[in-house]
Amino acid sequence: VGHCRLSINDLSELGSQPMTSPSGRYLMVFNGEIYNSPELRRECEAFGSVFRSQMDGEVILHLWELEGSDCLKKLNGIFAISIVDTIAKSVTIARDPVGVKPLFYSYIDNRFGFASEIAALNALGINNGGLDPTGLAQFLTFLWIPAPNTPFKNIKALRPGEMAVYTNSGFVSKRFSPVFTATSSTISGTPSDLVAEVSAKIRQAANRQLLSDVPIGIMASGGVDSGLIWAHTSKYLSLAYSISWDLIQKDSEGISDDLASARLVASKFQTKLREISGDDWDESRLPPSADLFADPAYELVRKMAIAAREDGLKVLFSGQGGDEVFGGYRRHAVARFIGSKPHFSSLFFKGLYNLFKMKPGMNISKEYISRLVLALSEGDREKGYLQLCSYSTQKDRANALGLTTAEVSDDVVYKEHLEVFAVQPPNISFLRKAMSVDLNVYLPGLGLSYVDRASMEAGIEVRVPLVDLELLKYSLALPDSVLIRRGTTKWIAKQAALAVLPPETVERPKRSFGAPASQVGSNTNNDNSRGYRQSRYFSHACQVLEKYTEKFA
Incomplete structure (x- = not known):
């Protein structure tokens, strides 16, 4: 078992890994941070445990000796863990419930291997089975691949909240944390009461994640989510980092306006802001981790992480997860309509879509309306919602991969999403x-994944307070009326933000973090039926896949 440590808590050699338990029975390697480790440490000490270091992850070993794998349910943090039991001759691996930290494995011909990166498993010489058509089809659909699939047939991603045990008898996986779903009974209180509670929960989560022996910075998008974290931790932050688009004066998506908002927040909290140009982002670069991403945000995060490392930082905060937790996407605003539309209306919307098909250069707002009409034309409301998250049609995928439409159908690529839909109360x-599908599949598959891979390339750990486990579980009991209110998405978070951020930051239209569509791909890989922006992103995905295939086929 090997480990490459990014030391953040207890910088001494005492925190080095692999680490053995006091009895010598268990051997651990651990990637991440356990934010409630101070409380858990005191609990273990009450049972007589003696700690050798101040490294937060050591508490896992002591808990494991006391409770075994049940201790995983107590951890509030981001983690990928491996525990070797030298007596039972077993290896247990586990991934945090939200899926912030990655963990990949291969079990083929009774040979087991695991790593934080796909590239590490390939380097071990494991039989990866070659490229997986299903994983590649999902990549062309979403710009990423949902767990458990990866680009390779014999390499799988452990799902968030999942653990697996390997022994000489075989390999068994199970969930230690259930799929996140909303509760049937909601928190009571007036909207203003709930805003105050959410504000307190966000502040507590952000401060809990300040656990560090090294300086901390923040990735600043100029939006509500990173702004809330910034507001509650500003006196502890060394630097802020934001992307500038120097060669773009104005774009239809408003991405070039983000920097002005970030500057406002930096001025309010007197935080030094380092501005990093996004103009020269490398569209053709493949992650050395061997992941497949076609979202430019990966490269932009990498640029910020490199800058942070140059400035001597090891930890950055990110606002990732705010949209999934508080209902911030435009598709959330229409989800109730999709869910309540009469079944017979599908034919009407199909006809409307044929009249409203996208044309090159159509502005982003009209393009989204057209995709909404396409979603409403689906007879199945779950698949209709997923149309809003898709960048290609069955025909597009089949043409790109040289497969039949049946092999890359919506049923095939939507499988993991539909499984989460199926277990909803x-x-x-x-x-x-x-929102549960987005939280359980979309967030760990894209937003958390590209942030982790891009930042870890530069030796930077990114923390995401808005998906702190305590805050997240609380949010699942919030009533719909404070998530989407009078057509405003993420209403409760915005109300909390108005108390601590400039109003210009809170009231500006929502922007996606990434590159302007004009800077992404081309417009030649499909029939443009999904619109200008999505067609360009699909084109970029095809270009990335071509390069990936040349490297790994």
Whole structure:
């Protein structure tokens, strides 16, 4: 078992890994941070445990001796863990419930291997089985691949909240943390009461994640999510980092306006802001981790992480997860409508879509309306919602991969999303069901993944307070009326932000973090039926896949 440590808590050699338990029975390697380790440490000490270091992860070993794998349910943090039991001759691996930290494995011909990166498993010489058509089709659909699939047939991603045990008898996986779903009973209180509670929970989560023996900075998008974290931790932050688009004066997506908002927040909290140009982002670069991403945000995060490392930092905060937790995507605003539309209306919307098909150069707002009409034309409301998250049609994928449409159908690529839809409680709203899919599949598959891979390339750990486990579980009981209110997405978070951020930051239209569509791909890989922006992103995905295939086929 090997480990490459990024030392953040207890910088001494005492925190080095692999680490053995006091009895010598267990051997651990651990990647991440355990934010409630101070409380858990005191609990272990009450049972007589003696710690050798101040490294937060050591508490896992002591808990494991006391409780075994049940201790995983107590951890509030981001982690990928491996525990070797030298007596039982077993290896247990586990991934945090939200999926902030990655963990990949291969079990083929009774040979087991695991790593934080796909590239490490390939380097071990494991039989990866070659490229997986299903994983590649999902990549062309979403710009990423949902767990457990990866680009390779014999390499799998451990799902968030999942653990697996390998012994000479075989390999078994199970969940130690259930899929996140909204509760059927909601928190009571007036909207203003709930805003105050959410503000307190966000502040507590952000301060809990300040656990560090090294300086901390923040990735500043100029939006509400990173702004809330910034507001509650500003006196502890060394630097802030934001992307500038120097060669773009104005773009239809408003991405070039982000920097002005970040500057406002930096001025308010007197934080030094380092501005990093996004103009020269490398569209053709493949992650050395061997992941497949076609979202430019990966490269932009990498640029910020490199800058932070140059400045001597090891930790950055990110606002990732705010949209999934508080209902911030435009598709959330229409989820209730998708869920309540009469079944017979599908034919009407199909006809409307044919009249409203996208044309090159159509502005982003009209393009989204057209995709919404396409989603409403689906007879199945779950698949209709997923149309809003898709960048290609069955025909597009089949043409790109040289397969039949049946091999890359919506049923095939939507499998993991539909499985989460299927376990939702029947008495919660369709909005909540859709948000659960985003929280359990979309967030760990894309947002958390590209942030982790891009930052770790530069030796930077990114922390995401808005998906702190305590805050997240609390949010699942919030009523719909404070998530989407009078057509405003993420209403409760915005109300909390108005108390601590400049109003210009809170009231500006929502922007996606990434490159302007004009800077991404081309417009030649499909029939443009999904619109200008999505067609360009699909084109970029095809270009990335071509390069990836040349390297790994």
